[in-house]
Amino acid sequence: MASNPAFEKPEHLFPDSIAQYQVAPGWFREPELFYPSLNRPDVFGGVPWLIQELAGIPSDARCVLVSSRDIDEELGEDAAVIELLRSEIEQEERLLLFAWGVHDPVEPELLRFKPEVTEESLIDSLKQGVPARFLCEDDSLSFSRPAVGQLLVWDGRRRGSR
Numbered sequence: 001m002a003s004n005p006a007f008e009k010p011e012h013l014f015p016d017s018i019a020q021y022q023v024a025p026g027w028f029r030e031p032e033l034f035y036p037s038l039n040r041p042d043v044f045g046g047v048p049w050l051i052q053e054l055a056g057i058p059s060d061a062r063c064v065l066v067s068s069r070d071i072d073e074e075l076g077e078d079a080a081v082i083e084l085l086r087s088e089i090e091q092e093e094r095l096l097l098f099a100w101g102v103h104d105p106v107e108p109e110l111l112r113f114k115p116e117v118t119e120e121s122l123i124d125s126l127k128q129g130v131p132a133r134f135l136c137e138d139d140s141l142s143f144s145r146p147a148v149g150q151l152l153v154w155d156g157r158r159r160g161s162r
Helices: 015-021 047-054 119-127 145-160
Strands: 022-024 061-067 079-084 095-099 109-113 136-140
Touching (some): 022 119, 047 095, 061 119, 079 119
Antiparallel strands (some): 061 079, 079 095, 095 109, 109 136
16 A cells, blocks of 8 residues: 655654653654654655645745644644745745645645744743634635545555555
């Protein structure tokens, strides 16, 4: 079956060892510890691919926070906070929320955080129990439909092989 290393959780991480990376209930820094290829530009389904191919945004990008049911089954939200790295993008438009566990079957969603949200204010809000999507603009960004199709086919195969 097809496998995407960008979203495969390493087996060597245990609850005690991940606690030091938790910044709010269910949310973690250092996403590469959980998904080693997540920020690699040459990996299908990695953050750079998602931003450039799926969303059509011509920018490098990296995941700065991740929340996943694979990491924390109880509190995980299957979402990632992505920072756009292109210098000409305004600072208040650089943070995005990518949610991939919104529906079943998975239908990914990409939202822009409100302009006043920074990474630190986001973490403070998450610590207070505010859902990340409450801090986002109302409209989702659009995706390339063929790329979404590729992602859904891959995800169906990945889920079937577990």
